[in-house]
Amino acid sequence: MxxxxxxxxxxxxxxxxxxxxxxxxCSAGTVDPAETSFGAESSxxxxxxxxxxTATPVPTNTIAPVDTGESAVVESPTAESIQAAFDGETDDKPIGDAIPEVDDPESDxxxxxxxxxxxxxxxxxxxxxxxxxxxxxxxxxxxxxxxxxxxxxxxxxxxxxxxxxxxxxxxxxxxxxxxxxxxxxxxxxxxxxxxxxxxxxxxxxxxxxxxxxxxxxxxxxxxxxxxxxxxxxxxxxxxxxxxxxxxxxxxxxxxxxxxxxxxxxxxxxxxxxxxxxxxxxxxxxxxxxxxxxxxxxxxxxxxxxxxxxxxxxxxxxxxxxxxxxNYPLMGISGNEVEISLRENIGLPADVVGAYITRVTPGGPADQAGIRGDSGVTGFNYDGDVIVSINSIRMLSMDDLIGYLALNTEPREEIVVGIVRDGVEIAISMTLGSRPSIS
Structure with missing residues (x-):
């Protein structure tokens, strides 16, 4: 028990x-490989x-853009047993600073x-x-x-x-x-x-x-x-x-x-x-x-x-x-820093983060001086790359979105680390608020 x-x-x-x-x-045999089939893209x-x-269908969307154990009890050496040790009598109990060994339940x-x-x-x-x-x-x-x-x-x-x-x-x-x-x-x-x-x-x-x-x-x-x-x-x-x-x-x-x-x-x-x-x-x-x-x-x-x-x-x-x-807002759009983007910008292999494709005119990022890609129909590869927020490294656009939502608030001042023209610099900015959804 x-x-x-x-x-x-x-x-x-x-x-x-x-x-x-x-x-x-329980297993003594081999496992047959699972069959894999490829079909249309899942939603x-x-x-x-x-x-x-008579319904309008329910919205669907496609991903797009009990500690019950018994504690072990260790008996400390009594005053009598310690004294007996000093009297020269043999005693099997620990003395001084010796730590009694306790059975590790994981060994079971x-x-x-x-x-x-x-x-x-x-x-x-x-x-x-x-x-x-x-x-x-x-x-x-x-x-x-x-x-x-x-x-x-x-x-x-x-x-x-x-x-x-x-x-x-x-x-x-x-x-x-x-x-x-x-x-x-x-x-x-x-x-x-x-x-x-x-x-x-x-x-x-x-x-x-x-x-x-x-x-x-x-x-x-x-x-x-x-x-x-x-x-x-x-x-x-x-x-x-x-x-x-x-x-x-x-x-x-x-x-x-x-x-x-x-x-x-x-x-x-x-x-x-x-x-x-x-x-x-x-x-x-x-x-x-x-x-x-x-x-x-x-x-x-x-x-x-x-x-x-x-x-x-x-x-x-x-x-x-x-x-x-109210969610915090930077006022940017961005992409992952993947290999083709890295090659076109000329980024070192160890630079990861979020490439800024667009900055909302008049938004918090725009006011702070963060730059988006200047291309209209395609990329000119001249936008900033966000690599950190408040000295926390951002490994991806997903990281950036998650950090802002879970760790910041509207009107909070943050420090954005960016790579521009091959140099990492820090820019202070004050976050705004997302527009409400009715």
């Missing part, structure tokens, strides 16, 4: 590695579950059977489901043209629920159902189409809510566990598991010219109806809000996306408090 408890403790650090141990222990679709009547892994590893993983996931499902909701929405469903999760004890904008867009009726069977009508509080986020509030709340634990997305790593909770195809309160496949993606929300930054990619199954539900880490904390999938068939193909919780933590409180969220 102690061994299993130790293993459960190790799950707090990730059970993916333990699963590999089990697979290795990215939002994943609310919609039944249309090699002694486990595959069945024990799998059992510990199953127990952890079952416990996680039971501790989080009460915070997840099933959302039914209807408009004059269609009915649909999606997911959401409890933000606070006052009855605010976080979901996707496209789940509640234009809704005239919202019904919210909990795992315990309670149902409520709800109203839209505010929304942010640029990030495909919305807040709704329960009407006549009459039971205690359990807000979802909120995690962090800034230090996520590909390969870590990802768990989706939601209502795919109307199958309420469904859990699916996978891993974080990639981080720092940028995708279009479908409602704005601006990209959603630092998006999490996962292979945990996300389908129509999962929209607005939480993506959890293996401790049950929300790390993202499930929003889109890449699929030709409108069902999971192993490529799903979630709005990062670090952006959600900035947007949602502002929506609740003031009804809107």
């Amino acid at each position: 102690t061994t299993l408890n130790n293993i459960k403790k190790l799950f707090a650090g990730g059970f993916a590695a333990l699963t590999l141990v089990a697979v290795a222990a 990215t679709v939002q994943v609310a579950n919609v039944e249309q009547s 892994i090699s002694m486990l059977t595959p069945a024990e590893i799998v059992a510990a993983k199953e127990d952890h996931l079952a416990d996680l489901y039971e501790s989080t499902v009460e915070s997840v909701v099933f959302i039914f929405s209807s408009t004059s043209q269609y009915e649909g469903s999606g997911s959401g999760f409890v933000w606070d004890e006052e009855g605010h629920i976080v979901t996707n904008y496209h789940v509640v867009q234009s809704a005239t009726t919202l019904l919210v159902k909990f795992f315990n069977g309670r149902e409520y009508r709800a109203e839209v509080v505010a929304f942010d189409p640029a990030a495909d986020l919305a807040v709704i509030k329960l009407i006549d709340l009459d039971h205690d809510l359990a807000p979802t634990a909120i995690g962090n997305s800034s230090d996520l790593r590909p390969g870590q566990t990802a768990i989706a909770l939601g209502n795919p195809f109307g199958k309420d309160f469904t859990m699916t598991t996978g891993i974080i496949s990639a981080i720092s993606r940028t995708i279009k929300s479908g409602f704005s010219a601006y990209n959603i930054p630092s998006v999490i990619q996962t292979d945990a199954a996300i389908n129509p109806g999962n929209s607005g539900g939480p993506l959890l880490d293996m401790n049950g904390a929300v790390i993202g809000v499930n929003t889109q999938i890449v699929s030709e068939t409108r069902q999971s193909s192993g490529v799903g996306f979630a709005v990062p919780i670090d952006l959600v933590k900035r947007v949602i409180p502002s929506l609740i408090e003031s009804g809107e969220y």
Whole structure:
């Protein structure tokens, strides 16, 4: 029993590695290579579950421009045993500054059977489901043209629920159902189409809510566990598991010219109806809000996306408090610094960042003296390359977009590091605000 408890403790650090141990222990044969087929370009679709009547279709878009373990107890040497040592008597207990050795629970892994590893993983996931499902909701929405469903999760004890904008867009009726069977009508509080986020509030709340634990997305790593909770195809309160496949993606929300930054990619199954539900880490904390999938068939193909919780933590409180969220703005357009661009500009191989193709006239970057490419129908390769913000190196345009959205605010003064004519210089500028989206 102690061994299993130790293993459960190790799950707090990730059970993916333990699963590999089990697979290795169970596998004795070879694996046939997977077949790969190539077809038409896949599209990215939002994943609310919609039944249309005379409807305008639901927007779709293509990516374009539980520590339960027992602690080991170490007995310190008593005064009597130390004194005995000085009296010349033999004593096996440690003396002085000697540190007693403690068994490392990780050493037990090699002694486990595959069945024990799998059992510990199953127990952890079952416990996680039971501790989080009460915070997840099933959302039914209807408009004059269609009915649909999606997911959401409890933000606070006052009855605010976080979901996707496209789940509640234009809704005239919202019904919210909990795992315990309670149902409520709800109203839209505010929304942010640029990030495909919305807040709704329960009407006549009459039971205690359990807000979802909120995690962090800034230090996520590909390969870590990802768990989706939601209502795919109307199958309420469904859990699916996978891993974080990639981080720092940028995708279009479908409602704005601006990209959603630092998006999490996962292979945990996300389908129509999962929209607005939480993506959890293996401790049950929300790390993202499930929003889109890449699929030709409108069902999971192993490529799903979630709005990062670090952006959600900035947007949602502002929506609740003031009804809107203001994003910082530099007033630029840019491209990745790739090899052909590097060759035409004459950049050294170690220079990476964002090449400025256009500067908005009169915008913050223009006022600060940052230069865009002067070409009208093509590139003249004379624009600046942004390589850092506030001394933080920018490896790509995606990095730049993500840093601005997650670390800066309108009217904040920043220092932009640029490469111009082969020389790196620093330029101060004051950020503006994005125009609002109606």
